[in-house]
Amino acid sequence: MTYGLAGQGPLRVMRKFSNGFRKGVSLAALSVALSVGVTALPDAADAQTFSFGNVSIEGNERIEPGTILSYAGIARGQAVSAAELNDAYQRIVASGLFETVEIVPQGNTLVIRVVEYPTVNVIAFEGNGRIKDDDLAPLVRSQPRRVYNPRVAEEDAAAIAAAYTQQGRIAARVTPKLIKRSENRVDLVYEIFEGGVTEIERIAIVGNEAYSDRRLRRVLGTKQAGLLRAIIRSDTFVQDRIAFDRQLLQDFYASRGYVDFRITGVNAELSEERDGYFVTFNVQEGQQFTFGAVTVDSDLPEVDVDVFASAIKLKPGKVYSPSEVEYEIARLERLAIKQGLQFVRVDPQISRNDRELTLDVNFQLTRGERIFVERIDIEGNTTTLDRVVRRQFDTAEGDPFNPRAIREAAERIRALGYFNSADVNAREGSTPQQVIVDVNVEEQPTGAISFGGSYSTSNGFGAAISFSEQNFLGRGQKLSLGINTASSAQSYSFNFVEPFFLGRDVAFGLGLSYSETNNLYSRYDTAKGLFRPSVTFPVNDETSLSLRYSLQYDEITDTDSGDIGDIISSEMDDGPRYESSVGYTLSYDTRRTGLDPNAGVLLEFGQDIGGLGGDSNFIKTNVRAVAQTKVMNEEVTLRASFQGGVINYTSGDSRVTDRFLLSDSTMRGFEYGGIGPREYDDGSDVDDSLGGDKFAVLSFEAEFPLGLPEEYGVSGGVFYDIGSVWGLSDSTLSSTSNDVLYTDFSARHVMGVAVLWDSILGPLRLNFSRALQKEKYDNDQNFSLTISAEF
Template sequence: MKTVMRRTLLALTLALVLFAPAVAQAADAMKVAIFPFHVFSREPLTDLRDDVQKMLRDKLNTMGVTVIPLDEVNQALAAEGKPLDLTLARKVAGRLGADFAITGSITKIGSRVSLDAKTLDVLGMQRPQSAFVEGSGLDSIATLTDRIARELAVQVSGREKVSTIEISGNRRIESDAIKAVLKTKEGGVFSPILIDDDLKAIWKLGYFDDVKIATADSPKGKVVTIAVKEKPAVREVKFEGNEEIDTKDLQDQIGLKRFAVYKPAAVKEAEQKIVQMYRDKGYYDVKVTSQVINLPKGDLGIKFTIVEGEKVYVSKIELRGNKAFSESELKEVMSTGEKGWLSWFKDDHVMEWAKLEQDVQKLNDFYYNHGYMSARVGKPEITRGKDGLILTINIEEGPRFKVSTVGISGQLIIPQKDLEAMIKTKPGDWYNREQLRLDLATLHELYANRGFAYVEVRPQVRQNMKEHTVALDFQVTKGAKIYFDRIVISGNTRTRDKVIRRELGMAEGDLFSATAIRSANMRLHRLNFFEDITITPTKGADPDTMDVNIKVKEKRTGQVSFGAGYSTQDSFMIMGQLSESNLFGRGQQVQFRATLGGLTNRFTLSFTEPWLFDRPISFGVDLYNWDREYIQYTKNATGGNLRWGFPTPLAYTRFYLWYTYEQATVSDVDSNADYYIKSQEGTYTTSAFKGILRRDTRDATFNTTKGSDNNISVQWAGPPLGGTNAFTKIIANSGWYFPMWWDTVFVLHGQLGWLDQHSDGELPIYEKFFLGGINTLRGFAYQSVSPMDANGDLIGGERMFVANVELRFPLFRKAGLTGVVFYDTGNSWTSAQGYDFGDLRQSVGVGIRWMSPMGPLRLEYGYVLDQQPYDDLSAFEFTVGGLF
């Protein structure tokens, strides 16, 4: 009997040993069928049925539970045609090959939301198990689903639950940051496989020298303990020997921050960055070493020792292999230059890798744009010479290619001859890659502006290596014609929609136009109401439509500013401004300005409506009170302006109309003045209209580099407008800016004035033309160039001409300092004298311009070429200050 029992036990033991893996595998392969949850709520929450079912599936899958596809479960349940209960759930799940069925309900009462689930053993060998979670608001559904999924995973797998995760050894790295990378979760299923993944994930963070994970049993499940040993932190970063580069600049650039984890590779990288920073400043021989210093509590300090050496410049640039172009022609293309007598001015002789890499690309482009399609420019070789660095650049020019034919094929929307006329590349031209790009852009722009948003223009370039020619064919696929559907504006919490829409120049239903989108972006930026503007075209509801999404970020448009300034014309000034450029979100502008100075006091209150009656017509009102001390008298004026601005069909051109009403008093007349000047003492009233036609294409209002500014104004005062003053004043202004070599700018400016008194009114002296000073004829005293009477008093002119010629050049690019050399000429005459261009005063001089923190600065010295006895030989003039 005992023998039989021994044999039976042995057989059972062998069976367990042999079949245990299979049993474990079967347990791991448990399949689950998740059924839609019932919803109990007064609100229509039917979408939650599918949402919770899908979220449970996704959560259980991540926990290693195999879930029957939801479509199969839902179709099998629908085929039964009966309400779901526990019996039906077991039946359907069993038919689908599932081991367990999960059913449940969603209940929402007020703000409370709960999930109630049951796990059903299909074979009925286990009693149903329940799980319940509760939260607040529908936003908690995802969190609740995650919590209940962990309970269900434990129930269907029969595995142990993780009760607690404990982390030790971490001082700087938060425990939550470590837990965030773990797959093992408190309340979730315990799995050795997940523990192994967690170990790898913690190592991957890169913060630790050692990581150990241990597990222990507890009445509530497994306790997972993670012990880490943190890598030392960099507590101090010091620099020694740096004189040319500020410590803060070094700290900002090397990327090695305090309290960061110490990484030897990061320290070596910091060394290289410091070396590069010095080499970019010309210190090519710089040496940088680092030292690691042990600090208390296991932290480290990093000390960089810098031996700067002497500045080393590019002494010579050698170009090898160039035959078609001389060295001087190619060096003009490059930003890097050789040290010479103009180095202080050009500042191009410092060797910078980034700039040198751009030079290689510039040389490549230069060759490609002159027909050399196979040219190759090699990487510069740098050697140390006696007087500095020698750069050697090898060039393989290859043959030069000429354009043999130019064609346009595909879907044409205008006659081919008109398209070909738009293309600048012509047969017989040398191949030019840049011009080819411009031609592609021209064709693309033409189609895109006629509604073909998805046009494709592909150049086919066929080389003939034997004849060294290239045939070009622009192949056009226009695509469908597209119309603007919806224009959606978002982010404008203050600015009204119509203020934005009226600037767009496009509307729903318009034909698509790429230029319209770019112009809208430019006009919205010009408003200066927004920190950021993003215009994104997206596909519309129909294939032939496109939506335009405009997202803006509002910025503060109110401003309170104060400033100070000084000029040789106005002496010391204190200025203040209170303004709002987007009043009530309507785009209206209101402004109060005040200037208090030694010679001038000005107060101005202005209001501007940029779109009168929602039309592109501006309207404004100014009220002012000005006091000004002139050489021979003082003027006090109180008045106002009404302003209108109208668009014109001409690009960059507007017409302005002003009406001015002013009452001015001339007082404190010089006691030594003659009868005419003394006769001007008194009160005058001006009622006048002024029309201004202006075209302005300048790229900037201060330190302009290109474009022009041209305007002509005509002012009429007197009957039938009323007032004591009666005159006509015409002033024409023209300024042209031409960019030249070495970032210099050549400037031509001219001004012509004509003034005529009407017989039925006065022409006060302050309306006449006086020249001299920093804004007209430099070198002459302010308003000192004027016709004189027999007593030598300045009486002002009715005719005026000024011409200014300038050459502007960069002095210190990084500081934004610009130098000026100028020649001024001009004069003013009485109406009886007329324009006498043989009688022009002249001056020359130099100056500097700088956009300083206090506002635009001009410092100029003028020398009079045709000095008269009453003239100073020269004048130093200075003006700085503005609102900031």
């Protein structure tokens, strides 16, 4: 194809490049061009410029000549120098459309010869087994029916290799190969050599004195290679994970008062065989500081300092923690808002006392800038409704801007579990006195269908299928369905929770369940159904209150064994029974705040009051208390717990389906229903566990490492349980002529050891126990195992 250009010039300049790349200009060609130019033109200045009457474009098949000419950038009648011809060549090459380019002046004609890159027909992956094609495809920028670009193909290969590096396969190699097809098309194949996993053989910490390597390794997200190295991926070396581990260590020490803690370096050395890493964290712990004097000050006349000082919960002598300071700041700022004080900010002023190893904290209440929130913009949520994200903010449009409140809202958004990432930033709004809060989220799957198996010494083997959705229809609601079957029990459940009922911080729940038992430890079967709506709301930071209504159905059926006692037979003759009740549970849980990393307390008190219809009137009370702490540099966990309950019927009598029957998860060392009142007759082989109207269990236990590598997740424990089940009504006792044993309180004592394994299949606990004190007809149990698995 030839295009006419005004002008003339006998100068001939040639540029020829192999494979689309060549630096510089041929000296010989340039010499010829300059010599001819000097002969033809009157002076040196004119020798640097020339023009062509025609342009001929050769070799193009798909690319239009006009497109190539536009890349060259040579206008009609334009005087062209040798340097400008070189620039035209560079622009054509930079288009990425051509494998080779030649620019050859031939008299009055400029010849542009090109060899086009082929078109990609298909893209394929070969040799990949660890990463599927569907996961590799998004990493590749090359596309079918587009012009092949070798630079892009090499970048694609590097991106695929980086994906394997993230899995610890640093020896992975990726090579792009071309298979030629007709019509200047090629198949682009990425040949992949995956290589083996480069595991972390050892993690060492140097410079630590207060905490052992074992304790600190439990903090890290990166783990050492262990028995399950083929399954656990946290034992592979990932640079980003190491960077995150640095922050985890920093937070761990900071929350324990080590304000001078520093990580001086992290060394990752590859073994000579290139099959393992040795990672070493070099740290400087410094000294542990405690809180000194805690005061409140302000120069604002409207602030009553005494009121704010009385709201402080920090006490001198407690181990210093930045999170506790943040918690107090949030508390004081909320108090300021309640008192109608706007734009009041709390600035913590910390004074260090190296002699006493204390940090004095003075909370200074100052006037903040008068800046308002103009609006909150939410992007990236395709399923989750805007209001689900927006309700995590205590701040609304038009409110005073509080950076701390925005950061807390960002943490709540991340804690929802709906998003793979959530970035919250503030920028200037339409005026300097306004800010816009941008929320950018990336959603992740929130639903799951699981098939599982289970085994317990109480219910035997079983199978389970369940469906759960944590963000139902993008509304932030929780929905779950479950079917569980075992050799001795079957259950079906439905649960629904709306966490922000009627636009308030109130969780509405609805539960439906039905279960049938084929008791291993009794000669009768039971069936129970339950309908329970409830609402739960916070009272303060540590306390919550739950209100509920319960409608329960239960029935006792005979197995035709002929050996059921008079009491169970009488209760079975009553037929199905319905109980209607209202109830509440008040819960105090210091673990909710997470301020003390080593200790926590849980207190629960609940009652259900029956009599709103139904077949009986009763009051059922349950209490639970748990206290836990860590000692010996957090190597040993000590736990004490108490559980108790009382049921009192004012109309009708309790039945075995209502009374307390303890399982081995509440009182170790005995079978389900193995202790408490029993109807017994040696002559008729009657031996029925009746349950009791009262129960109490006190447990003490300690958990500690066994010296095994912590990546195995195996630890040991010892426990001591004291408990009893007792109490039956007079009318129940009068319904039998057989002996009824153990109706009075009689404490049982059990001591044992445990092996705990935090396996990938779920928590596994093996209890080996011995009853130190028991009654003659109790059913003890020396070994118990509880495991749940999904596959």
